[in-house]
Every structure is written in C-alpha cells, then in structure tokens.
Amino acid sequence: MRATGRVTAAAALAAALLLSPHGAAAAAVGPAPCVRGESEARGDSSVDGKELRWEDDSKYNDPLKWAHKVWSLGLVKIAPDGAGSVNDLEWRDYSKADGHAGYWQGKPGVDYIYLNSYYLDGRYKDRASRRHVAVHELGHALGMCHKPDTWASVMWTKVVDNPPTEPTHRDEANYRKLWK
Ligand SMILES: [Zn+2]
Structure with a gap:
C-alpha cells in the first residue's frame, strides 16, 4: 500500500x-462497517425524533438499567415512557431454545426487545453476558447493524466468552455518525 x-x-x-x-x-x-447485507439507518431504529421512550415488562432489571445508561451518549435521549409521551420500545421476556439470546423487533408502532430467559437464566446467566445481550439489543433499537468480529464492537452476531458490556469506541463512532 x-x-x-x-x-x-x-x-x-x-x-x-x-x-x-x-x-x-x-x-x-x-465507525465500523456492517456485516454483508446490512446497513445502518435512522429508519431502522426505534428512535422517534431524537428520543427513545421505553417501557419495561422484563424481569432483567440490572441489564436493562445498564443498557440504558451505557447507550446514553448524548445524541438520543433514552428515557422511561411516561404520561404524555409515546412509547417507542417495550422490553419483554420469553423462553425458547431457538438459538437467540434476544432479539429486537422493529415494526409500525411500538417496537420490542425480547430477552430469552432460556439462555439468560442458563448458559448466559452471568452478569456480563446478560448486560451484553441487553446492550446489543438496545444497539439495534438505536439503529446499529451487526459488525464483523474483526472490529471491536458490542454488535457482533454471536455471544462470546467475557463479552463487551458497553459500546466500544467504534460503536460510539457508528452512533455519532448516525445521530449527529
Ligand atoms: Zn443482533
């Protein structure tokens, strides 16, 4: 070169x-590139304007609280839904041996993050793994795509041992590129 x-x-x-x-x-x-076939766009997020209002119907209080905190990077306001605001995102739990620790589902109206207790009470029951999964899924709600595992990111497609539990400098760069 x-x-x-x-x-x-x-x-x-x-x-x-x-x-x-x-x-x-x-x-x-x-910023890091997306994995092949994915892209990063505000339209593929749960953010309404520059706000993300959430409602909590999940038992995983520590991971949720943690995810909301570490993704509060200044450009999108992440706050609980209240009287007079429109709910953008709802956290829910389910249990199924489907190979997913959790997933984000964006659709017209309210979006959902589903956390899978089959794994979060099993193989991934340690605090770091639970936090990682919540941070990863909230990353999707903020429009983040999956990243190749050659880039430091919370947006890898698979849960690894000792996973990152907060956005890396790369993830912050992707976030700023999308929301500045
Ligand atoms: Zn994902």
Missing part, C-alpha cells in the same frame, strides 16, 4: 485496529 503512496482511510483504520485491538490509541477511531 505504501508503495503507491496512497492508503485509503478504511485500510488505515483496519490496520490501526489490528495493531491496537484494545483501543490504546483511543483518539478519533472511525
């Missing part, structure tokens, strides 16, 4: 990630 005298921004960022996977050079990281 150097020989040509031209290094694309994407190539430079990829190289920086490879050399510094833990964000040692935290300054000015750019």
